[in-house]
Amino acid sequence: MELKANIPSGPMEQKWEKHRFDVKLVNPANKRKYTVLVVGTGLAGASAAASLAELGYKVKAYCFQDSPRRAHSIAAQGGINAAKNYCNDGDSVHRLFYDTVKGGDYRAREANVHRLAEISVNIIDQCVAQGVPFAREYGGLLANRSFGGTQVSRTFYARGQTGQQLLLGAYQALERQIGLGAVEMYPRTEMLDVILVNGAARGIVTRNLVTGKIESHVGDAVCLATGGYGNLFFLSTNAKQCNVTAIWRAHRKGACFANPCFTQIHPTCIPVSGDYQSKLTLMSESLRNDGRIWVPQQKGDKRAASQIPEGERDYYLERRYPSFGNLVPRDVASRAAKAACDEGRGVGPGGLGVYLDFGDAIKRLGENNVRDKYGNLFEMYERITDEDPYKQPMRIYPAIHYTMGGLWVDYNLQSTIPGLFVLGEANFSDHGANRLGASALMQGLADGYFIIPYTIGHYLANSKLDKVAPDDPVSKAAVGEAADRINKLLAVKGKRSPDSFHRELGKVMWDNCGMGRNAAGLQKALQRIPELREEFWKNIAVTGSGDEFNQQLEKAGRVADFLEFGELTCTDALHRNESCGGHFREEYQTPEGEAKRDDENFAYVAAWEWKGVGEKPVLNKEPLNFEIVHPTQRSYK
Amino acid sequence: MKLKLHIWRQKGPKAQGKMVTYEVPDASEHMSFLEMLDVLNERLIEKGEDPVAFDHDCREGICGMCGFVINGLPHGPKQATTTCQLHMRSFKDGDEITLEPWRAGSFPIVKDLAVDRGAFDRVIAAGGFVSVNTGAAQDGNAIPISKTIADLAMDAAACIGCGACVAACPNAAAMLFVAAKVSHLNLLPQGKPEKYARARNMVAQMDKEGFGNCTNARECEAACPKTIGVEFIARMNRDFLTGSLFDRPEGTGGGGA
Numbered sequence: 097m098e099l100k101a102n103i104p105s106g107p108m109e110q111k112w113e114k115h116r117f118d119v120k121l122v123n124p125a126n127k128r129k130y131t132v133l134v135v136g137t138g139l140a141g142a143s144a145a146a147s148l149a150e151l152g153y154k155v156k157a158y159c160f161q162d163s164p165r166r167a168h169s170i171a172a173q174g175g176i177n178a179a180k181n182y183c184n185d186g187d188s189v190h191r192l193f194y195d196t197v198k199g200g201d202y203r204a205r206e207a208n209v210h211r212l213a214e215i216s217v218n219i220i221d222q223c224v225a226q227g228v229p230f231a232r233e234y235g236g237l238l239a240n241r242s243f244g245g246t247q248v249s250r251t252f253y254a255r256g257q258t259g260q261q262l263l264l265g266a267y268q269a270l271e272r273q274i275g276l277g278a279v280e281m282y283p284r285t286e287m288l289d290v291i292l293v294n295g296a297a298r299g300i301v302t303r304n305l306v307t308g309k310i311e312s313h314v315g316d317a318v319c320l321a322t323g324g325y326g327n328l329f330f331l332s333t334n335a336k337q338c339n340v341t342a343i344w345r346a347h348r349k350g351a352c353f354a355n356p357c358f359t360q361i362h363p364t365c366i367p368v369s370g371d372y373q374s375k376l377t378l379m380s381e382s383l384r385n386d387g388r389i390w391v392p393q394q395k396g397d398k399r400a401a402s403q404i405p406e407g408e409r410d411y412y413l414e415r416r417y418p419s420f421g422n423l424v425p426r427d428v429a430s431r432a433a434k435a436a437c438d439e440g441r442g443v444g445p446g447g448l449g450v451y452l453d454f455g456d457a458i459k460r461l462g463e464n465n466v467r468d469k470y471g472n473l474f475e476m477y478e479r480i481t482d483e484d485p486y487k488q489p490m491r492i493y494p495a496i497h498y499t500m501g502g503l504w505v506d507y508n509l510q511s512t513i514p515g516l517f518v519l520g521e522a523n524f525s526d527h528g529a530n531r532l533g534a535s536a537l538m539q540g541l542a543d544g545y546f547i548i549p550y551t552i553g554h555y556l557a558n559s560k561l562d563k564v565a566p567d568d569p570v571s572k573a574a575v576g577e578a579a580d581r582i583n584k585l586l587a588v589k590g591k592r593s594p595d596s597f598h599r600e601l602g603k604v605m606w607d608n609c610g611m612g613r614n615a616a617g618l619q620k621a622l623q624r625i626p627e628l629r630e631e632f633w634k635n636i637a638v639t640g641s642g643d644e645f646n647q648q649l650e651k652a653g654r655v656a657d658f659l660e661f662g663e664l665t666c667t668d669a670l671h672r673n674e675s676c677g678g679h680f681r682e683e684y685q686t687p688e689g690e691a692k693r694d695d696e697n698f699a700y701v702a703a704w705e706w707k708g709v710g711e712k713p714v715l716n717k718e719p720l721n722f723e724i725v726h727p728t729q730r731s732y733k
Numbered sequence: 734m735k736l737k738l739h740i741w742r743q744k745g746p747k748a749q750g751k752m753v754t755y756e757v758p759d760a761s762e763h764m765s766f767l768e769m770l771d772v773l774n775e776r777l778i779e780k781g782e783d784p785v786a787f788d789h790d791c792r793e794g795i796c797g798m799c800g801f802v803i804n805g806l807p808h809g810p811k812q813a814t815t816t817c818q819l820h821m822r823s824f825k826d827g828d829e830i831t832l833e834p835w836r837a838g839s840f841p842i843v844k845d846l847a848v849d850r851g852a853f854d855r856v857i858a859a860g861g862f863v864s865v866n867t868g869a870a871q872d873g874n875a876i877p878i879s880k881t882i883a884d885l886a887m888d889a890a891a892c893i894g895c896g897a898c899v900a901a902c903p904n905a906a907a908m909l910f911v912a913a914k915v916s917h918l919n920l921l922p923q924g925k926p927e928k929y930a931r932a933r934n935m936v937a938q939m940d941k942e943g944f945g946n947c948t949n950a951r952e953c954e955a956a957c958p959k960t961i962g963v964e965f966i967a968r969m970n971r972d973f974l975t976g977s978l979f980d981r982p983e984g985t986g987g988g989g990a
Contacts, residue, residue, distance in 0.1 A: 147867040162788060162847075163854050165894055166796045182874065218870070225870035227863045227923045229887040236877025254887060260795055261890060268862035275858035283851065306843055335790040369763045374771055375792045476794065479811075479818050480765075545867045593778040595771070639783050644745060645844040647786055648778065 097352065099703055099718040102506040103207040108724055109189075112211040115507070119550055120557035127152035130556050131315030133300055135287045135342055137164030137270065139263055139537060140520025141321030143544030146269035149278035151549055156313060157270065157279055160286040160305060160337060160650075165267045168323060168335040169540060172259025173380035173473065174243060175251035176223075176537040178216040183240050187248040189213045194725050196535060199245045199425050200500070200528020201677035201693060202727040203358070205701070205720060207507060208526045215542040220252055222545055226265040230254050243533040244381050245425035245732075251534045256380055256472045262537055266544070282313075286650065287342045288578040290318060290349050290516060291564075291571050297346075297516035298564045299571060301578045305650060308643035310579050312571035314564045317515045317552055320346060321544065324499035324521040326359065328658050328665065329610070330602020332496035333365055333378040339654040340661045343503050343522050351511040352703035352716060354504035354524035356661070357669035360531055360678045361611050362497030363429035366480055366490075367449045376495040377480055379452070380473055381533040384422045386457035386466065387490070389413050389429070391450050395440040401451055401489050412436055420732040427530045427678050427691070428732060430494035434611050435689060437493075444491040453489035494611060498536060500527045500678065501668075504703040504718070508551035509543060512703075515559070517552060519543040524701065529677025582642045585652045590635030594651035597632050598658065601625070605662055609669050614682040618670040622663060626710055629659040664704055664713060671715065674698045686729075695727050734760050734826035738773070740785055741833045746841050746849075752831075762822040766809065767792060767799065769821055786845040794818040794958065797893030800900075801846040802833040807897035807956040815895065815958040835896050837905035839943045850896050852942040853910060859938035860931040861914040863923050876922050889917040891959040901956035904945030909953035911939050912969035913961050919972055929976030936973050 104115040122130070130153050134145040137159040145157040159167060179192040192213040197204055220238070224230065230252050231239040240249040254261040273279040284305040291299035291312060299314035322342035326332035347353045364379045390409045397404065412432055414421045424432075433450045436442060443449045458466050463486060467474070474485045481491070502525060503511050503518040511518050520540040527535060564571070604624050608617035632655070640646040675684040675691035676698070684692045699722075705714040736757045743750030755777075760769045767789055774784035789799040794815040801816060803809035809819045824830065832846060840848040890913070898909035915932050918924030924931070947966060954963045 143867070150866040161790060161796075161798060162850055163894065165854070165857075166790055166798045168791060168796070170797075171791045171793050171795050180873070218868075220873045221870040222865075222867060224873040224876075225863065225865045225923055227886075227918050227921050229883050229890050229917065229921065230873075231887075232878055232880045232883040234880050236879050237874050254890075257795065257891065260893075261887075264890065268857060269865075269867075271854060271858040272862040272864065274854075281854075283854075335796060336792060337790050370761055372761065372764055372768050372772055374765070374768050377793050475813075476818070479794075479814060479820065482820070482822060549867070591779070593775055595775060637778055637781075639778055639781065645786060645847065648784060 097512065097705055097716050099352070099504065099512070099716055100506060101205065101718055102508060103205070104507065108206065108210050111207050112214055116550055119554035122553045122557050124152050128154065130154065131156065132317050132319060132552065133313055133315045134158070134319045134321060135300060136167065136321035136323060136522070137267070138167035138169035138321060138323055138520060139266055139540030140544045141167070141319070142263065142266035142270045143541050144319055144321060144519055144548045145279055146266060146273050147545050147549045148552065149273035155273070155279045156282065156315065158282045158285045158287060158302060160284065162284055164270055164281065164283065165264065167263060168338055169263045169537070170260045171335065172537055173256045173378065174382040175241065175253035175258045175534040176219065176262060177243070177250050177534040178220045178252060178538065179213055179250060180217055180220060182238060183249045185248045187250050191248065192216060192250065195246050196526065196532060197528070197725040198730060199530055199532040201530050201691070201730055202528065202695065202699065202722060203355070203676055203720065204526050204528030206722060206724060211547070212526050212539060212542050215546045216538050218546055219538060219541045223262055223265050226269060228254065228261045228265045241382060242385060242423065244384060244423050244429070245532040253382070256382070256470065259537060262541065266541070287322070287345070289345045289574050290513070291574045292349055292513065293564050293568070293570050296514040296559070296561070301574045303578070303582070306645050308646065310575055310582070312566055312575050314566055314568070314571060316556060316561050317517065319517045319519055319548060320503070320522050321519040322522045324502070325661065326496045326499050328602070328662055329496045329605045330599050331368065331373060331376050331606070333362060333376050336375060339657070341654050341657045343518070344657045344661050346503060346511065346513065346516060348706050349513065350706070351513045351516060352504040352705055353501070353664060354701050354703045355501035355668065356665040356704070357609070357672060357679050358500035358529045358677060359496060360426060360498040360500060361430040361494045363426055363433055363494050364452060364492045365495035366477065367444055367493040369445070377476065378497060379477060379490065379492060381426070383452060383470060383473060386461070386469070387422065387452040387454050388456060389422055389450055389452055391436045391441040391443060401453070410441070417732045424732045425530060425532060430611060431680060433494055449491040449493045451489035452492045454485060455489070458486065498531055500525065500529060500531055504701065508554065509547060510551070510555065515555065517548060519548060529679055582649065582653070585636060585638050585649065585656070586642055588633065588636045588638070590637050592635050593637055594648055594655045597628065597636065598651070598655045601628060601655070601658060601662055604628070605665070609666050612680050612682050613669050615670060618666050621666045622670070625659065625663045625666065632656065632659055660709060667713060668702055668704065672698055672702065693727070699727070734762065734821065734824065736760050736824065737829045739829065739831045740845070742785070742845055743842050745844060750842070760821050762820070764821045765792065765817060766819040766821065767817050786847050788847045789817055792817040795893060797895040800835065800895045800897055802835065802900060804831050807835070807900040808958050813958055813960050835900035837899045839905065839907070840896060840899065848896070850894070852944070853894050853896065853907070855942060856907065856911055856935055856938045857914065860927070860934035861918070863918060864927060878922060882920055886917050886920040889913045889920070889961060889965050892961055893959060895958065897956045897958060898953035899944065901952040902945065903950055903952065904948060906947050907939050907944040908947040908966050909957065909961060909963065911935050912965040915969040915972060916965040919968070928972055929980035932969055932972035933976045
């Protein structure tokens with residue numbers, strides 16, 4: 097398959113402007129004739145659905161939660177980046193672009209990243225206009241803070257609830273369009289498949305999660321904004337219901353899946369407390385602005401943190417990376433924590449934790465100022481662990497948090513299926529092999545508010561789309577297939593719950609395709625996953641029936657897809673014989689233990705093509721050319 | 734710890750429900766409340782019984798999807814804590830715990846402990862927004878907003894839409910939810926142009942959804958996991974009253990060419 101990235105010609109800083117002029121427009125009267133289906137209502141989906149409806153398109157939007165406001169974007173804590181340079185500290189569009197390409201370990205498409213940096217400033221303006229209550233300085237102007245992987249303060253925030261406030265802004269814009277009748281909203285509705293007519297995406301198959309009814313919805317284009325696949329690992333910071341089903345089903349219908357092995361492990365999460373653990377909770381990266389990370393110098397030091405004198409502590413990030421210190425990017429910080437624990441210097445139960453210490457910050461700023469900045473995060477930590485972070489250091493450990501991989505898209509955010517657009521975390525996007533903090537919110541909103549409204553019009557204006565009836569034979573067949581699959585799940589009547597399979601798969605993934613990966617481990621996983629999948633289809637226990645509210649059935653369907661997808665992720669990780677960003681192959685490291693990239697052989701996007709369950713997927717490569725930011729060994733020392 | 738749970742089981746919206754008793758012999762104090770229910774559900778599945786349905790998603794206290802009444806209190810005994818953030822250390826060995834769904838006519842039961850809160854979305858659609866289209870915004874720093882006002886707006890905006898306020902209210906009123914959104918937007922300069930219409934329209938929709946009236950019981954404030962205060966209800970009442978008495982409703986303007 098030929099991957100056409102459709103990157104506009106011309107100088108980097110003029111590509112997007114030129115492209116906006118070159119794209120075809122749909123006149124306002126004609127927009128009414130087009131229906132766009134938007135799946136997912138997080139930052140990308142809600143902003144896209146609202147913006148497209150404002151333009152005049154007919155929009156249908158879908159989410160599996162009880163309300164569009166619940167999407168997991170809501171849990172983002174720290175902030176959103178924008179190259180406003182309000183702090184007069186040397187920021188610019190070019191610097192945000194540069195930081196993001198470098199932070200992504202040179203595995204992102206430059207033209208996309210530049211566009212993202214340009215648009216970042218419009219996002220803040222838009223959100224302020226919607227009434228997002230960003231933090232402000234006493235003079236009334238917007239406040240900024242710094243974040244990992246950068247040396248400027250460009251992060252806008254609303255306490256520790258930035259994602260919530262940005263999502264509510266987009267949700268309210270969406271509700272306004274629902275109230276005006278421009279968007280038809282389908283909550284508690286899960287997408288089960290994409291419907292293709294003459295090779296183009298023209299609809300989706302959904303299941304009403306309350307009644308169990310399976311039906312088709314047709315339109316002129318489909319946007320998937322269904323988030324990331326971090327729950328492949330079972331334990332992650334994602335919401336419990338986040339899943340890969342929508343993009344995996346699209347992949348099976350012909351959309352290439354790009355770089356699935358690029359998964360982000362966030363360094364600051366609350367450690368696992370027991371085998372009943374259902375998810376992991378993130379402590380915002382913003383805490384690394386004032387918290388200092390350390391472990392005891394001595395192996396197996398069991399003394400309480402307060403009993404360990406300053407001289408016997410190892411502030412390993414400050415020691416190893418003096419210029420970025422505690423603010424190194426996430427992949428670097430996570431690996432360093434793992435290294436400290438592997439050496440036997442970890443703290444807390446099982447030795448799987450490092451300290452994040454606010455002692456110095458409290459001395460320097462006073463407890464009240466620390467409370468003002470991080471109060472809600474400290475409370476959340478105390479509620480979960482029953483330890484008071486004002487008195488003793490937090491214990492943190494890395495956990496799966498974000499997935500840079502996703503469906504392959506061109507510059508227009510269109511997948512390899514015409515008419516199927518992919519937005520936000522669901523696409524392979526702009527973050528390369530590692531995402532910088534406060535960039536996910538930026539990307540989700542850039543895609544939804546400012547990119548898709550232009551690029552989808554171009555597609556619609558250029559395509560000849562005959563009307564498709566909801567009872568078209570193709571739709572009927574797709575509905576039938578989805579129903580068969582549900583019945584198959586219900587018919588097994590085995591002994592093991594969906595969660596028990598999910599937990600086991602997650603452990604296989606975390607042990608072999610987590611923070612450190614090697615060929616032997618990946619091969620082991622590639623052997624184990626098909627076995628587990630086989631057992632799943634023989635022994636899955638789904639209680640209840642298909643025509644009712646059945647949460648176990650929902651889970652079982654999602655786990656079934658993860659069991660196919662996990663294999664692809666390991667295949668991708670095994671083929672990429674280099675270390676870059678979140679993908680750390682133990683065989684490829686420098687003598688100091690840093691990631692060793694191989695630009696000669698791997699400076700490409702790996703876009704995999706589906707060939708069937710258990711069949712070897714076909715690898716397609718999109719070469720990455722760096723015109724502006726020349727790849728160098730990434731250094732934060 | 735050993736626990737006895739009395740849980741409301743109801744097959745569907747129209748089915749007859751009843752309390753059913755379950756035992757959890759080995760809960761750990763480090764478990765979250767929902768993890769304890771996960772353990773119960775896994776055992777029910779092993780026995781081929783229907784597990785307890787409850788809504789949940791982020792399990793970090795921010796999505797607002799979880800929540801039921803625990804021993805008579807929405808989200809349980811711990812102040813400022815959602816059900817998902819409640820841990821079993823708040824209970825002790827031998828406790829009996831009663832679990833019921835939010836009880837309000839405007840929140841029909843979907844199954845067991847899960848309810849339909851679509852009424853909240855419809856209230857937001859009636860006016861809980863600033864009417865600004867994508868692309869037309871001026872620079873974010875063009876209008877300074879005092880830190881005090883921005884912080885107060887943020888206090889109101891912290892609402893997660895969980896519905897605990899409705900469940901706690903003896904009248905099943907949604908005043909705190911609606912007031913939080915009206916106040917958040919009406920406090921900010923961006924929300925001011927529509928402030929009176931917003932208060933009127935959202936209150937009208939709230940009434941239409943069948944939520945009860947406020948009688949100042951203040952149970953909502955006590956139950957709110959985000960500690961949103963009833964002062965916002967006073968703010969909304971003021972905007973609603975002023976808006977109803979003195980503001981010219983839309984559509985009766987001076988005409989024009």
